[in-house]
Amino acid sequence: MDHADFDLWDTANQRFVSRSTETYSKMGYVTSLFARKVVAAAGDAVDGAELLRSAGVDPDSSWDPKVMLPDGTYYDLLERIATLIDVTDLPLRTGASMRLDEYGALGLAFKAATTLGGSYARVERYARLWTSVVEYELRPVPMGTLFILHRAGERRLGLRLSNEATLASAISLARQVSPVPVTPLQVFLRHGVPGSFAAHEAWFGCPVRFDAKLDAILFSPETLAQPNILGDEGISKYLVSHLDAELNEIAEDVTLVSRARDTIAQALNEGSPRMKDIARYLGVSARSFHRRLSEHGVSFHTLTEETRRDLAVGLLRDKRHSLAEIAFLTGFAEQSSFTRAFKRWVGQTPASYRRGHADL
Missing domain, CATH: 1.10.10.60 (Homeodomain-like)
Structure with a gap:
């Protein structure tokens, strides 16, 4: 969040006055599904119900991806978990737990696209249905296509963990629709190297480059051209x-x-x-x-x-x-x-x- 600019004391009226709420107003939203998933991935080492309540999510309510929460609240949740457990591979476990059936019509459209590239194109276009803080871009490059995650904001721990989980989930969802193993060429992360990244390379199955200029996954043309198991043009158009x-x-x-x-x-x-x-x-x-x-x-x-x-x-x-x-x-x-x-x-x-x- 950006720093706010306040005229804190109005001498004439003897009270504090806010001149700007920029600190707050640039806040975005993410689906509460992400909060539930990361708490579940953290396991019994944390009090999941208490963590969800602190984020404004009722732990006893149904899992509705349309229920949103502020992005800052989600990052706070991740940072609280980081004070309780080692979170080195938490984003990977969170991403691996994502299931297309939990994304409603968007998950169905991902499945129904005729190729994996078409599935990611749906993510690029319709990501706003579950977040207002991330945009995706498919960018052709000499070696293939970059699936790029654009997320503005302070590179705080919560945001960095969220980016890792997002890219891990992109691979998890791809592996659910492809008839062959999905392995990218490389994964790029803008933040620094964690204490260990062996789990990252094991999950993605390729080199992971930290301190990169962008957050992205590089796919070969062959991988994105791979037909999906349940690809159906007619159903796809309806969805x-x-x-x-x-x-x-x-x-x-x-x-x-x-x-x-x-x-x-x-x-x-x-x-x-x-x-x-x-x-x-x-x-x-x-x-x-x-x-x-x-x-x-x-x-x-x-x-x-x-x-x-x-x-x-x-x-x-x-x-x-x-x-x-x-x-x-x-x-x-x-x-x-x-x-x-x-x-x-x-x-x-x-x-x-x-x-x-x-x-x-």
Whole structure:
């Protein structure tokens, strides 16, 4: 997240005033499926239910990939797990656990594409259905085609682990549709070498290059031309039309939710905002606002809590702001109330979180 710019004290009115919420407003979304998968991959060494609750995911609810969570919350989850266990191969285990059947129509479209290259082309076009923070690109190069993962943001530990898991899942899904083993030519990762990367090369079956200029998988032309087991042109066309419709709906709803988050963030220094006031500002009725949030798998209360949490996390990473200032800017009348809420959200006090992320 980018650093925010705040005029923290309004002398005339004797109060703190937020001049910008850039720290929060560039936040994106990922499917809660990823959070559930990474917690499951971490195994019994962690309290999975508690970790999911800290990320705003009900551990007892059904696994719905359309239920989203903020990307910063997902990265926090990964970083919390990293304090509990060795996460060197956690992204690989997470990626290996991904199943096409869990992706709904997108998973079916991946299967129904006639070639593996066609499957990845579906990912390139429809990735927005499960994340707003990653874009994919198929780029021809002399040796074959690069399947590139584009993800903006601070190269924090959570993001780096997420990138590894994403590329590992790309191979896992390919191996589920191909009649022959899928082995890329090379894998590239922008971040530095972990303590050991033998597990990475064993999983991908090829050299893994760290400190690269991009995050990507290099495939040979023969691999991408390989026919899929269940490829079917007729079914594929039907599914693509369905995905196009979903993509249009998601684009509208994500825009509304994103605007709502920004509006809530701007209103927090006046206390807890009311749904009808936010709806009025967005130009929709309270009833329509409630319905559209529900369709996106989120309530106004949850949206407000997530906004508070992620704004607080972003501000805590900016050392210019005291805890009292952050408490005010996130809608708390007292610092003690902020401390209790933050500990409930992420399992740490604000001061502990700030110390633990000093070097990230």
